[in-house]
Amino acid sequence: MRHQTVAEASHCYGSNFVYHNSRRIATEIAVHYGYATEGVHSSPLLVRVYNRTNNEMKTIPFTDVLALIPVRPAKLHSTRFGQVIVSDAVYISTNIYACITAVLVAIDTVKGT
Numbered sequence: 001m002r003h004q005t006v007a008e009a010s011h012c013y014g015s016n017f018v019y020h021n022s023r024r025i026a027t028e029i030a031v032h033y034g035y036a037t038e039g040v041h042s043s044p045l046l047v048r049v050y051n052r053t054n055n056e057m058k059t060i061p062f063t064d065v066l067a068l069i070p071v072r073p074a075k076l077h078s079t080r081f082g083q084v085i086v087s088d089a090v091y092i093s094t095n096i097y098a099c100i101t102a103v104l105v106a107i108d109t110v111k112g113t
Helices: 002-032 062-066 094-112
Strands: 046-051 056-061 083-085 091-093
Touching: 002 046, 002 062, 002 091, 002 094, 046 062, 056 062, 062 094, 083 094, 091 094
Parallel strands: none
Antiparallel strands: 046 056, 046 091, 083 091
16 A cells, blocks of 8 residues: 555656656756757756665755666666666656656657758
């Protein structure tokens, strides 16, 4: 039962994060991976992740998560808690990971034309 509660919370957080930050997410991804040179806000975009090492939720800069994801990310399967394992210490909402990969695919498609 605990995993269902955690999965629901992760899904809600991820959906809200993407909904409220979608344009900024796309801009930060484009800048981080070198597809754009401007557009970064003065304040960092922060995202909540689960830190498996410390067994706690933690807020970190979104670019710290991007640093762990290659430009051609593998299709990672979510845990039963609704998260994708990005590193030993960072688990992120499946919805946020899906947004990141969708933006990278879109950029690659546009770049390839």
